[in-house]
Amino acid sequence: MPASREQxxxxxxxPAASRPSRPTPPLAPFSVLGCPSCSSSQVAQVLGDxxxxxxxCTACGHSWS
Numbered sequence: 001m002p003a004s005r006e007q008x009x010x011x012x013x014x015p016a017a018s019r020p021s022r023p024t025p026p027l028a029p030f031s032v033l034g035c036p037s038c039s040s041s042q043v044a045q046v047l048g049d050x051x052x053x054x055x056x057c058t059a060c061g062h063s064w065s
Contacts, residue, residue: 052065
């Protein structure tokens with residue numbers, strides 16, 4: 001390790017904007033789900049018939065699976 005700054009070669013300064021960024025994680029499924037009837041994002045996952053999964057819109061009342 002160098003004893004002083006004078007012994008370290010000058011390195012080019014890379015601005016933060018040009019550095020590669022980490023990939024963003026995928027969005028959670030509930031955040032991108034929308035009602036097919038009214039396009040509202042106020043959707044709840046509910047237990048469907050025979051244990052299946054269904055969805056219900058809390059804005060307009062539409063339900064689907």
